[in-house]
Amino acid sequence: xxxxxPTGKQILSIVRDGDYAHPGEEEAVELALGGFRPDDGRNLLxxxxxxxxxxxxxxxxGWGNVVGVxxxxxxxxxxxxxxxxxxxxxxxxxxxxxRLSRRFDLICLFSSFYAFGDQPAALGQLLNxxxxxxxxxxxxxxxxSADGNSLLVREDASSNWNPVKLDHLDQLFGNAGWAIxxxxxxxxxxxxxxxxxxxxIEHRQDQIVxxxxxxxxxxxxxxxxxxxxSIERQILGGVVVTAGIA
Numbered sequence: 001x002x003x004x005x006p007t008g009k010q011i012l013s014i015v016r017d018g019d020y021a022h023p024g025e026e027e028a029v030e031l032a033l034g035g036f037r038p039d040d041g042r043n044l045l046x047x048x049x050x051x052x053x054x055x056x057x058x059x060x061x062g063w064g065n066v067v068g069v070x071x072x073x074x075x076x077x078x079x080x081x082x083x084x085x086x087x088x089x090x091x092x093x094x095x096x097x098x099r100l101s102r103r104f105d106l107i108c109l110f111s112s113f114y115a116f117g118d119q120p121a122a123l124g125q126l127l128n129x130x131x132x133x134x135x136x137x138x139x140x141x142x143x144x145s146a147d148g149n150s151l152l153v154r155e156d157a158s159s160n161w162n163p164v165k166l167d168h169l170d171q172l173f174g175n176a177g178w179a180i181x182x183x184x185x186x187x188x189x190x191x192x193x194x195x196x197x198x199x200x201i202e203h204r205q206d207q208i209v210x211x212x213x214x215x216x217x218x219x220x221x222x223x224x225x226x227x228x229x230s231i232e233r234q235i236l237g238g239v240v241v242t243a244g245i246a
Contacts, residue, residue, distance in 0.1 A: 001219045004115060008214040009051055011220055014207050015200045021083065022111035023238070025195035029057055029110070032139040032240045037104065038062040042094030044046035044071025045069065045104040046131060047093060048112020052079025053073065053190065055086050062169055064106065069096055083173040094121055095234050104129050108137045115160045123176035127245065135244050136178060140164050142187060142237040150236040155225025164239050179246040 002008055012020045028101045042064030048056040049068030052075075059066040068088045070076055070128070077091040091099045093116060095170055107126050126136060141163035143150040151161055166183070173180050201221050208217040230236035 001198060003065055003220070003223065004072070004159070006072065007216065008220070009072075009075055011212060011216065014211065015197065015204055015220075016053075019051035019079070021048070021050035021057070021090040022054065023190060023197060025053075027056060027140060028055075028193070029054060032108070032137055033106075035182070035242060036063075036135070036137075039105075041065075043067075043102060043104045043109045043131065044108055045083060045100075045126075047096070047109045047126065049075075049088065049108060049121065049199075050112075050116070052083045052086060052088060053077070054110050054218060055088070056083040058108075059083075059086050063204065066078055067100070067102075067104075069093070069100075073230070076099070076212070085168045093125055094118065095125075097125045100129060102129075103131035103134070105131050105134050106137065107134065108139070109140045109160045111141070113138055113140045114163045116162070117160055119162060120176055123173060123178060127177045130245055132246070135242065138164070138239075138241040138243070140239060140241075141190075142166070144187070144237050145235040150230060151227070152230045152233075152235075153223050163189065163236065164240070164241070169241065173243050174246065177246050178243040180241060182240075182242040184232045184240040185237060186232070186240055187231065190236075190238035191228075194231055198224050198228050202237075206213065 040062045044064035044066045046068045049070045050054045055066045055068035066086050069091050071092045073090040079088045143163040143165045149222045
């Protein structure tokens with residue numbers, strides 16, 4: 001069982017009242033993009049868009065002409081059916097610059113970067129897609145542990161878990177050609193969002209069981225309960241990173 005699987009994403013859509021794959025849903029989008037104004041002439045790329053909820057929210061609120069990209073074809077199939085006004089592409093981030101011919105004024109990643117196996121290469125791919133003067137906004141998990149053990153409950157040994165580390169950020173982005181303009185620690189917001197998420201999971205037990213069975217409910221409850229414990233122990237948090245072309 002993995003939360004990045006089609007079933008896991010479907011369960012999160014039930015719990016989060018929409019096709020969002022990141023904590024905070026609409027509030028998180030507004031917080032992460034607070035330094036930008038909506039602009040329907042902007043080309044905007046949502047990387048790791050999952051089932052398309054964030055991409056649709058951005059389009060619907062006039063943030064730009066939105067393209068959503070995700071490696072999971074089942075999620076992209078759902079996104080295309082649910083949000084036909086948005087363009088979606090099933091593609092690994094490592095190949096995305098070869099699949100898209102346009103350039104983007106704003107590239108955003110909402111809780112997807114941690115799952116990339118080669119984060120430096122991903123940042124390089126996204127630089128290739130950035131328009132002159134383009135910006136990148138990263139909303140993701142923050143490793144606050146001393147030893148890299150920031151997740152108390154793991155999905156399985158094969159799942160990628162590479163949250164952002166503050167002391168590596170400048171080098172990671174700089175080597176890929178990005179210059180960080182702002183870093184915001186939003187761990188307090190993550191704590192509030194995950195307390196709410198765990199409560200929602202427990203209140204929607206019947207819906208989750210009806211969809212996927214009791215084992216999936218136990219897995220989801222225990223996994224996100226473990227994430228909340230990591231956050232409350234202050235070994236895991238959240239961060240927003242804003243960068244431009246160096």
